[in-house]
Amino acid sequence: MLKILKYSFFDMMRSRWIYLYFGFFFAFTLSLFLISTDLSKVVVSLMNVILILCPLIATVFGVMYYYNSREFTELLLAQPIARRVIFLGQYIGLALSLSLSLLAGVGIPFVIYGIFQSADIWNFFSLLLNGVFLSFIFSGISFWIALKNDQQKIRGFGLALAVWLFFAVIYDGIFLLLLLSFSDYPLERFALGASMFNPIDLSRITVLLQLDISALMGYTGAVFQQFLGNGTGMLFAFGVLTLWLLLPLWRIGRIAGVKDF
Amino acid sequence: MRYFIIILLFFISGHSLARIIVVCKTCPVEGIGVAIQLAQEGDTILVKRGIYQEYDIKIDKCLTLIGQDWPVVEGGNQSEVFSITAPGVTMEGFQIQNTGASQSQERAGIRIKNTSDFRIRRNRLLNTYFGIYLEYSRDGIVEDNYIKGEAVSETTSGNAVHAWYCKQITVRGNSVYGHRDGIYFEFVDSSWISHNYSEANVRYGLHFMFSNDDRYFHNTFRHNGSGVAVMFSKRIDMIANHFEHNWGTAAYGLLLKEIYDASLRDNHFDRNTIGIFMEGAARINYENNTFSNNGITLKMMGGCIANHFKGNFFFSNTLDLVVEGNTNDNSFDGNYWSEYTGYDLNRDGVGDVPYRPVKLFAYVMHRCPESVVLLRSFFVDLLNLSEK
Numbered sequence: 001m002l003k004i005l006k007y008s009f010f011d012m013m014r015s016r017w018i019y020l021y022f023g024f025f026f027a028f029t030l031s032l033f034l035i036s037t038d039l040s041k042v043v044v045s046l047m048n049v050i051l052i053l054c055p056l057i058a059t060v061f062g063v064m065y066y067y068n069s070r071e072f073t074e075l076l077l078a079q080p081i082a083r084r085v086i087f088l089g090q091y092i093g094l095a096l097s098l099s100l101s102l103l104a105g106v107g108i109p110f111v112i113y114g115i116f117q118s119a120d121i122w123n124f125f126s127l128l129l130n131g132v133f134l135s136f137i138f139s140g141i142s143f144w145i146a147l148k149n150d151q152q153k154i155r156g157f158g159l160a161l162a163v164w165l166f167f168a169v170i171y172d173g174i175f176l177l178l179l180l181s182f183s184d185y186p187l188e189r190f191a192l193g194a195s196m197f198n199p200i201d202l203s204r205i206t207v208l209l210q211l212d213i214s215a216l217m218g219y220t221g222a223v224f225q226q227f228l229g230n231g232t233g234m235l236f237a238f239g240v241l242t243l244w245l246l247l248p249l250w251r252i253g254r255i256a257g258v259k260d261f
Numbered sequence: 262m263r264y265f266i267i268i269l270l271f272f273i274s275g276h277s278l279a280r281i282i283v284v285c286k287t288c289p290v291e292g293i294g295v296a297i298q299l300a301q302e303g304d305t306i307l308v309k310r311g312i313y314q315e316y317d318i319k320i321d322k323c324l325t326l327i328g329q330d331w332p333v334v335e336g337g338n339q340s341e342v343f344s345i346t347a348p349g350v351t352m353e354g355f356q357i358q359n360t361g362a363s364q365s366q367e368r369a370g371i372r373i374k375n376t377s378d379f380r381i382r383r384n385r386l387l388n389t390y391f392g393i394y395l396e397y398s399r400d401g402i403v404e405d406n407y408i409k410g411e412a413v414s415e416t417t418s419g420n421a422v423h424a425w426y427c428k429q430i431t432v433r434g435n436s437v438y439g440h441r442d443g444i445y446f447e448f449v450d451s452s453w454i455s456h457n458y459s460e461a462n463v464r465y466g467l468h469f470m471f472s473n474d475d476r477y478f479h480n481t482f483r484h485n486g487s488g489v490a491v492m493f494s495k496r497i498d499m500i501a502n503h504f505e506h507n508w509g510t511a512a513y514g515l516l517l518k519e520i521y522d523a524s525l526r527d528n529h530f531d532r533n534t535i536g537i538f539m540e541g542a543a544r545i546n547y548e549n550n551t552f553s554n555n556g557i558t559l560k561m562m563g564g565c566i567a568n569h570f571k572g573n574f575f576f577s578n579t580l581d582l583v584v585e586g587n588t589n590d591n592s593f594d595g596n597y598w599s600e601y602t603g604y605d606l607n608r609d610g611v612g613d614v615p616y617r618p619v620k621l622f623a624y625v626m627h628r629c630p631e632s633v634v635l636l637r638s639f640f641v642d643l644l645n646l647s648e649k
Contacts, residue, residue, distance in 0.1 A: 172640035183629040
């Protein structure tokens with residue numbers, strides 16, 4: 001498995017897209033620092049971009065990589081290697097290279113501008129950790145979708161993008177609609193529960209709660225703070241994100257095991 | 262002419278009759294209370310360096326009390342320290358500490374009662390329940406004092422400068438920390454509050470109740486439970502104050518409740534959860550104020566009529582304006598909004614499309630506070646964009 005992982009990792013590292021991805025984050029973070037040297041402000045601005053872009057890029061890369069390396073996968077399948085190992089190796093190699101681009105692209109400007117001397121270091125780390133989680137989760141989901149629609153590229157692509165669109169936009173729309181229509185009832189617990197079912201929302205809230213802006217969130221924010229603001233709450237949030245990560249992994253393993261290629 | 266000189270001499274000699282009584286641990290007069298008993302109207306009492314374990318000191322004559330090298334008057338958590346009931350008293354240079362807390366007595370470091378023309382300046386009050394307590398007094402000055410309390414909760418603490426039924430007093434250049442309210446005015450008319458620094462008070466930095474025709478300017482309110490509350494008052498001028506870092510789930514820079522005919526000019530609001538919270542505020546002019554980095558900049562609740570915002574600056578606030586119900590006849594003219602995305606074809610410096618400060622999400626958030634969990638999400642950005 002390590003061999004396959006290594007192979008697909010270096011395969012990705014040779015791709016020019018991954019450098020573009022790295023270059024974008026690097027240039028973007030650097031330009032944010034040129035506009036404002038206030039680290040916490042940069043963290044907030046970056047948050048919006050990372051929460052939208054990481055899942056999107058991971059989704060697109062995931063499907064693309066699966067379909068592009070399909071011939072190589074066929075070759076591997078002909079060898080005496082466990083199927084689970086092949087697909088998991090490819091997936092982890094992909095997700096790892098994406099995360100590395102993110103970490104380097106965002107991390108290097110922060111190190112240049114002195115994150116280690118700043119009090120915002122934990123906000124920065126939790127932002128990066130959430131970015132890495134989102135990269136892993138969404139590339140996993142897209143890999144799963146591509147594996148399922150092995151023969152239908154367009155369908156796979158469409159479905160993967162639809163999933164991203166659902167979590168990034170539509171879910172929040174439905175969420176807001178529900179909140180508005182049931183606004184006569186106490187909804188804090190519902191809001192807390194509903195945010196667990198969307199990894200993007202969960203990441204956004206865990207990052208926001210650590211920033212000053214959490215005071216703006218009033219009573220609802222206080223309920224969230226009480227639940228997620230302390231150490232165990234953080235562990236719980238990352239536990240839920242891990243579950244989100246394990247779900248596509250489990251499905252990939254399942255489908256790879258029984259699929260007829 | 263000769264009579265004139267005689268009369269003049271009489272006045273000079275009469276004046277020089279005022280004695281100076283020196284108080285110190287090795288002097289004939291060892292205590293401040295004793296010195297006051299010995300003194301006559303118009304005398305000066307000079308208190309030298311040392312620790313004086315005295316409390317309930319009553320100043321009932323027109324005296325000047327001067328502390329040299331910060332003599333410490335220690336209340337020992339027993340009772341009130343000074344109470345002034347005579348007009349024309351000056352107190353300067355004392356360090357007064359430890360009155361102990363008492364709900365029923367409202368103990369104060371210095372109490373000024375039923376009098377006028379007082380002058381309290383350059384004193385230090387440490388760990389007093391109430392710092393300087395003024396009641397039924399007028400025409401006095403509280404100036405350049407340093408007042409630091411150790412308040413933990415609202416119910417177990419007093420105010421640093423507390424004024425009740427006063428007229429024409431000036432509170433100037435004081436630094437107040439760690440009390441319930443930094444400065445508290447109740448039924449105080451025609452008074453000035455200026456150049457004070459109020460920080461880390463549990464409730465408000467400055468608090469007005471039922472006080473009219475007052476003016477506060479060049480003060481700084483920082484890190485208080487909330488900055489300033491102006492309630493049930495008329496004709497208050499607020500000029501060039503700084504409201505900073507009043508940050509917390511129920512904090513605001515300035516609370517206006519049932520207040521009429523006021524004006525706000527040249528103030529700075531920076532990093533407050535809510536910049537100005539208005540309820541029943543009417544006929545108020547806001548000019549040339551700066552609002553930056555606030556959560557909700559202006560929150561208008563019911564009964565806000567004829568509030569006119571002109572030439573204010575709004576920089577990088579999360580939400581500019583949240584209103585409940587109608588905007589009534591409140592107006593916004595010629596303000597600068599950093600969120601403005603319109604254009605200016607004729608380049609006269611004024612945008613051609615009016616800015617709408619109430620965002621759709623601000624309205625939604627007001628109707629359903631729980632929706633705040635969607636703050637800064639992509640969907641909300643789209644929602645605000647779709648409205649433009």
